[in-house]
Amino acid sequence: MRINSILFNMFSFVRKTLPDDIYYSRLFIPLRIMYGETAKNKKRAYLRFDVHIANHCNMNCKSCEHFSPLAPKSFIDIKKYENDCSCIAGLINGGGGVDEISLLGGEPLLLNPQLLIDVIKISRSHFPDTAINITTNGLLLNNQTEEFWNCCRTNNINIIVSVYPANIDHYLLMDTAKKHDVQFQFRGNVKLVSKNWKELPIEFMSESWKLFPIDVEGRQNPKKSNALCYASNFSFQLVEGKLYKCWRVAYAKYFNSYFNKQLEVTEDDYIDIYKAASIDEILEKLRKPAPFCRYCKMDGGKAVKWGKSKREISEWVAD
Numbered sequence: 001m002r003i004n005s006i007l008f009n010m011f012s013f014v015r016k017t018l019p020d021d022i023y024y025s026r027l028f029i030p031l032r033i034m035y036g037e038t039a040k041n042k043k044r045a046y047l048r049f050d051v052h053i054a055n056h057c058n059m060n061c062k063s064c065e066h067f068s069p070l071a072p073k074s075f076i077d078i079k080k081y082e083n084d085c086s087c088i089a090g091l092i093n094g095g096g097g098v099d100e101i102s103l104l105g106g107e108p109l110l111l112n113p114q115l116l117i118d119v120i121k122i123s124r125s126h127f128p129d130t131a132i133n134i135t136t137n138g139l140l141l142n143n144q145t146e147e148f149w150n151c152c153r154t155n156n157i158n159i160i161v162s163v164y165p166a167n168i169d170h171y172l173l174m175d176t177a178k179k180h181d182v183q184f185q186f187r188g189n190v191k192l193v194s195k196n197w198k199e200l201p202i203e204f205m206s207e208s209w210k211l212f213p214i215d216v217e218g219r220q221n222p223k224k225s226n227a228l229c230y231a232s233n234f235s236f237q238l239v240e241g242k243l244y245k246c247w248r249v250a251y252a253k254y255f256n257s258y259f260n261k262q263l264e265v266t267e268d269d270y271i272d273i274y275k276a277a278s279i280d281e282i283l284e285k286l287r288k289p290a291p292f293c294r295y296c297k298m299d300g301g302k303a304v305k306w307g308k309s310k311r312e313i314s315e316w317v318a319d
Contacts, residue, residue, distance in 0.1 A: 042233075043283050046099035047088070049236045049243060052076065053119055054106040055251070059137050059164065062309045063211050063316060067251045068106045069309040070258040075111055078118055080240050084273060085126040087241075091279050098127050098279070102160075102235065104135040109144065117151045124155040135160045135187070138173050149180035158183040165306055210301045213318040214248075215294070216261055222293035229298050233287045242270045243282055249292040259313045263295050 053076040057068035088098065101123055108116070123132050134152070138161040152159065159177055163170060163186050170186065177184035212229075226232050229246070236243045237250035244250035249270070252263045269292040271285045297318050309315060 043280075043287050044233060046097045047236070047279050047283060048098070048100035048102075048234075049238045050102045050104055050247065051081065051238050052105050052251070053103050053108045053116070054110040055254070056110065057105060057107040057137070058110060058139055059107065059166070060309050061164065062307045063304045064309065066106065066247045067254040067258075067316075069311055070254040071106065071251070072254075075115070076119065077240065078115060078122070081119065082122045084238060084241055085122055087273050088238075088279075089126040091273070091276060091282070098130045100131045100133070100235070101127060102133045102135050104133075107137055107140070108134055109136050109140040113145055113148060117148060120151050120155050120157060124157075131158065132156070133158045133160050135162060137162055137164065137166075138168055138170065141173050142176055149182060152182045153180060156183070158185065160185050160187050162187050209304055209306070211304045211316075212296060212298050212301045214255070214263070214316050215297045215318050216263065218264075218294040220294045220297055222289040222291060225293040225296045225298045226289035229293070229296060236282075236286055238273075241274055242272055243286060244270045245286050245290050245292070248296065249290065252292070252295075255316065258311065263292070266291055 052066070055066075055068065055071040055074045057064070057071075060069050062069075092098065103119060103123065111119070120132070120134075123130075132155070134157055136159070141159070141161070151157070159182055161170065161173055161184070174184050174186075231246040231248075234246075236245060237247050239250050249265055252265055255261060256263055269290045271282050273282065276282050300318070304315075
């Protein structure tokens, strides 16, 4: 215990003494990993957050990081979301800002069309200069109304289609967005192989992705997991007045409920936006390791080939 205290004090002295450009250089990588910090865990200048506007999905992907195959049919509470947006917008004057909001799920286009339009308008009214995305699997995109497309164009919304090796005409989706003069992009494990979209199909770089599994016993080092995590300090999750570090902790309740597990979420795993004094306070707390990080096994990982979920716990946990 005495040695740990001495090491902690030494680290604190180094952290406070060195300029950021030196502290975040390659020289200090081992020290930062030991303490749970990497360059990407440096406090962000701006807040970005995701919002599930539907928790369930119509694609049912195996090992879904958002636990959508396990989630019941449920949608955003639009009044609570409007209050949350108002609260966050009110914190901007205290320092910091919001540079990106992603409306997703689950599958966001499962939301009632008028409510979806209301969510877009609420988001834009509170954050006039923020990049706002709708991230969708695209299955329902061509079924959207003219009012939806007009709303996206008027409110400068970017449509992001997450590409999966499923039977979808992705280029038709892009053509529809172009026709309505709405920003559009693909996201996923793909590369676009032709500027003349109708000549060649999307080429998949791989039909597999790397899953960093859950350790249901919580035996991992939270600082190490936070330092190695690809999602750490990237995009936080807004859920009814609380901002969480990542989607796994925000939606662990679906995993717990379906498999009768007890992944514990405590007040140290999120920040209540109604108790925060500024955006800077939010960013400072959420960049740090959280107790929930002990459930994430980040020093291994296993290849997962895309497919339909059978809702088996083996899809998410360590062997």
